[in-house]
Amino acid sequence: MNIELILFGAFALLTLLSAGLVIFARSPINSAMALVSTFFFLAGLYVLLWAHTVAVLQVLVYAGAIMVLFLFVIMLLNLGESPTRGRPTLARVAGGVATLGFLVVLGLALSKLPVMAPPAMSGAEAATFGTMASLGQTIFTQWLFPFEAVSLLLLVAMVGAVVVAKSRI
Amino acid sequence: MNLPNLTLADFLPLFPAIIMVAGASVLLLSEVFLSATSSRAYQAVLTVVTAVAAGFAALTAMFEPAHEVFLGFGVLDPFSSFLTFVVCVGLALAALSSVSFLRKRGAERGEFYALMLFAAAGMSLLAMSNELITLFVNLEVLSIATYALTSYLRRGTRPSEAGFKYFILGAFSSAVLLYGSALLYGATGSTKLTDMVGPLSGALAAQPLLVYAGLILVGAGFAFKVAAVPFHMWTPDVYEGAPTPVTALMSAGVKAAAFAALVRVFLTLGKGIDPHLPLVLFSVLAFLTMVAGNLLAIPQRNVKRMLAYSSIAHAGYLLVGVAALFVTGPGEQFRLLGPSELTGGTPVDLARAQALRGILFYLLAYTFSAVGAFAMVSALERREDEEKGTAWDLERFSGLAQRRPGYAVAMAAFMLSLGGIPPTIGFMSKLLIFQSAVDSGLVGLAIVGVLSSAAGVYYYLRVVVYMFMRPVPEGAQTLERSWSTELTLVLSTAAVVVLGILPGPITAWLQQASRIFGL
Numbered sequence: 001m002n003i004e005l006i007l008f009g010a011f012a013l014l015t016l017l018s019a020g021l022v023i024f025a026r027s028p029i030n031s032a033m034a035l036v037s038t039f040f041f042l043a044g045l046y047v048l049l050w051a052h053t054v055a056v057l058q059v060l061v062y063a064g065a066i067m068v069l070f071l072f073v074i075m076l077l078n079l080g081e082s083p084t085r086g087r088p089t090l091a092r093v094a095g096g097v098a099t100l101g102f103l104v105v106l107g108l109a110l111s112k113l114p115v116m117a118p119p120a121m122s123g124a125e126a127a128t129f130g131t132m133a134s135l136g137q138t139i140f141t142q143w144l145f146p147f148e149a150v151s152l153l154l155l156v157a158m159v160g161a162v163v164v165a166k167s168r169i
Numbered sequence: 170m171n172l173p174n175l176t177l178a179d180f181l182p183l184f185p186a187i188i189m190v191a192g193a194s195v196l197l198l199s200e201v202f203l204s205a206t207s208s209r210a211y212q213a214v215l216t217v218v219t220a221v222a223a224g225f226a227a228l229t230a231m232f233e234p235a236h237e238v239f240l241g242f243g244v245l246d247p248f249s250s251f252l253t254f255v256v257c258v259g260l261a262l263a264a265l266s267s268v269s270f271l272r273k274r275g276a277e278r279g280e281f282y283a284l285m286l287f288a289a290a291g292m293s294l295l296a297m298s299n300e301l302i303t304l305f306v307n308l309e310v311l312s313i314a315t316y317a318l319t320s321y322l323r324r325g326t327r328p329s330e331a332g333f334k335y336f337i338l339g340a341f342s343s344a345v346l347l348y349g350s351a352l353l354y355g356a357t358g359s360t361k362l363t364d365m366v367g368p369l370s371g372a373l374a375a376q377p378l379l380v381y382a383g384l385i386l387v388g389a390g391f392a393f394k395v396a397a398v399p400f401h402m403w404t405p406d407v408y409e410g411a412p413t414p415v416t417a418l419m420s421a422g423v424k425a426a427a428f429a430a431l432v433r434v435f436l437t438l439g440k441g442i443d444p445h446l447p448l449v450l451f452s453v454l455a456f457l458t459m460v461a462g463n464l465l466a467i468p469q470r471n472v473k474r475m476l477a478y479s480s481i482a483h484a485g486y487l488l489v490g491v492a493a494l495f496v497t498g499p500g501e502q503f504r505l506l507g508p509s510e511l512t513g514g515t516p517v518d519l520a521r522a523q524a525l526r527g528i529l530f531y532l533l534a535y536t537f538s539a540v541g542a543f544a545m546v547s548a549l550e551r552r553e554d555e556e557k558g559t560a561w562d563l564e565r566f567s568g569l570a571q572r573r574p575g576y577a578v579a580m581a582a583f584m585l586s587l588g589g590i591p592p593t594i595g596f597m598s599k600l601l602i603f604q605s606a607v608d609s610g611l612v613g614l615a616i617v618g619v620l621s622s623a624a625g626v627y628y629y630l631r632v633v634v635y636m637f638m639r640p641v642p643e644g645a646q647t648l649e650r651s652w653s654t655e656l657t658l659v660l661s662t663a664a665v666v667v668l669g670i671l672p673g674p675i676t677a678w679l680q681q682a683s684r685i686f687g688l
Binding site: 141142143144145146149150152153155156157159160161162163164 | 172173175190197238239240242243278280281283284287290291294300302303306307309310313314316317320321332
């Protein structure tokens with residue numbers, strides 16, 4: 001049993017635990033904090049997949065920026081504890097059955113997938129795979145045009161958001 | 170590190186978009202220095218000047234030989250340059266007609282024109298995208314700009330409803346398009362359209378469901394953007410709720426750009442698959458769109474809503490031209506107007522070039538007629554009537570010929586052009602589209618098109634009847650005059666009539682513009 005497998009098991013278990021806590025926590029603040037820890041453990045899984053950049057972005061963007069926004073909204077709305085669970089209605093039972101059925105189908109489909117060994121990489125490839133440097137090089141050489149188009153998209157979205165958010169024009 | 174070898178030629182197709190983005194930035198930054206009461210008359214003028222400059226840049230690029238730019242992520246071809254020109258025409262006219270519209274509502278802001286310019290830049294970039302991710306990003310640039318413009322004036326419930334509906338359904342359709350692109354990427358292993366053609370036939374043999382699902386989802390995403398039936402539900406509400414100049418830009422520009430992307434994607438990928446699939450897909454869409462668009466427009470008494478349904482019907486006629494692109498062998502026996510003047514290439518190439526010419530001319534014709542008609546609607550509407558829902562009622566056109574004969578003549582020209590009656594540009598463009606359909610052997614679709622446009626004449630002529638044969642209603646408000654609206658009307662009417670009688674000047678351009686990259 002190598003260290004990679006142990007780390008994977010630990011991160012996977014913690015991810016599942018905190019994801020469950022997101023759903024089952026009564027207070028929205030606790031849910032949000034559990035979501036933060038889910039994101040952190042997911043980032044650990046990404047590192048194990050050799051995707052360092054994605055892991056860093058996960059922590060910076062999701063656990064950092066987006067969760068702060070979530071917490072702000074929760075505090076501004078001043079949500080209290082969620083009410084008690086209540087009696088099972090037809091919609092709830094049907095939803096539960098549908099979800100379970102979907103999970104079964106998903107599991108069957110996944111179990112049919114052939115197990116493939118990871119593609120072999122040469123030494124030079126393995127050294128640069130998933131690093132910020134190689135990602136930057138791809139974005140700024142090959143994918144330059146769509147990347148610049150995305151910057152235009154962000155500018156337009158920002159101006160549009162300001163225009164729509166203005167109380168009165 | 171191997172850097173790609175980018176030269177000035179790579180940036181040539183981007184010039185129109187760069188000019189428009191620069192113009193938008195000037196508008197945004199100059200707004201910082203203005204107080205609430207400063208004069209903002211320069212903003213529309215700057216927008217029009219920018220649009221003219223961008224249109225000129227597009228025309229210059231049109232006579233360059235077609236080539237890939239940015240490592241195949243985009244292309245420079247006469248087709249995309251001509252569409253950029255059409256977009257610039259629509260933008261200039263829509264910006265001119267928004268001057269008095271915004272002033273009457275006290276809502277003149279640089280952001281409005283900047284968003285219009287951003288939307289037009291997105292349309293221009295969409296027309297030249299040759300890779301699915303680039304295409305998606307550019308489609309979002311134009312969509313997000315138009316979402317924001319739709320809810321620019323949020324007074325009353327209609328604009329909010331329109332903006333929200335457009336945003337939610339637009340996001341949904343973008344997701345559908347993206348899903349289809351992902352499936353096609355999975356099937357072919359590439360997102361560059363040119364590189365996808367080769368593996369596509371192999372993928373079709375190995376996993377036909379995956380390829381078909383991908384193509385149909387991409388087609389559905391585009392069908393939403395061009396407002397084809399059955400993806401048209403949003404159109405009437407959004408067109409009615411949006412500020413009228415924005416509706417004009419949406420009906421002209423968004424449609425032109427979405428058709429450009431649709432034609433490029435399906436024409437390029439069509440080389441790798443059996444052409445019957447796109448033929449059947451677009452024939453069915455064209456049939457439904459023409460019939461439903463015209464039938465739904467007939468009961469409308471609200472002119473703005475009627476024009477929205479009419480824009481659906483016009484998407485149907487354009488789809489007839491798109492379907493004609495995928496015919497394998499043209500029906501020589503049905504030559505409607507004698508042999509085509511195009512020479513060189515196989516009959517299939519000729520039929521294709523003719524259909525492309527028809528689509529492009531139709532888009533130009535529709536831009537002039539629709540933007541003119543919406544400018545007229547915005548000249549007559551008053552903010553106070555919007556909540557009552559009577560701002561766009563047919564009654565407002567009653568007796569217009571006695572009050573403002575010039576306006577009435579202009580509106581009559583637009584209505585005749587939209588209805589396809591000679592001697593207007595609308596007639597010429599319908600003739601070209603249906604001619605190419607008949608030449609390609611789609612006789613049935615052409616007959617349905619002619620019949621449904623005959624049904625459409627009813628609701629276009631009803632506006633003319635109200636203007637010329639009804640008395641002026643009691644207590645009608647005096648109409649304010651504004652130089653910009655009148656300039657829009659004069660320019661559109663001149664184009665509609667002159668190009669309808671003498672389409673000569675632009676046939677050379679159209680001949681050139683029917684050259685699409687990779688054909």
